[in-house]
Amino acid sequence: GAVVSQHPSRVICKSGTSVKIECRSLDFQATTMFWYRQFPKQSLMLMATSNEGSKATYEQGVEKDKFLINHASLTLSTLTVTSAHPEDSSFYICSAPLLDRALYFGPGTRLTVT
């Protein structure tokens, strides 16, 4: 099946610093990628849709200046959490659709802000 990678898998940072998370589609091209956030024992919460070559579309309530998304190529999207605070600690997961077959997910990034 299609493979989506995510890096890093875990990151710990200090409050006020920025963290970049990379999402790559390894064996297919993705003009669109999705970024989700997931709290313990809760379902996926869509944060934003990343569009190659254009601006990302953010869901209501998600601060675009805090969660910067760049879709630089057909296989790479990045999410930068700027000026991170402890409340930003969460599990972040990216995904990419392969035609109409399915949405393929990365393994996730566990962010802890101290």
Add this chain to the structure above:
Amino acid sequence: EDQVTQSPEALRLQEGESSSLNCSYTVSGLRGLFWYRQDPGKGPEFLFTLYSAGEEKEKERLKATLTKKESFLHITAPKPEDSATYLCAVRDNYGQNFVFGPGTRLSVLP
């Protein structure tokens, strides 16, 4: 607005005890219904895509079926390794987003 609900919220089975998980949906033109398995601390793993009512798909002990209003994930003779959260999602004909249900947490006891 597309909506997905799943039931039960949590399910505990004994090993070998078959059961079904439900996914009910409302969507303006179904483009696809998707089932995923998610283990703790990992990204969801794709299981099935169903496109039209009456369609069925199988993989090992799992079988997914689809009607115009709901989908079932049947688990036959489950094993402890089937313990996970099972997520259902839909995509409509008009947008690019996938709408996910809250999931069913399945525990299979040895």
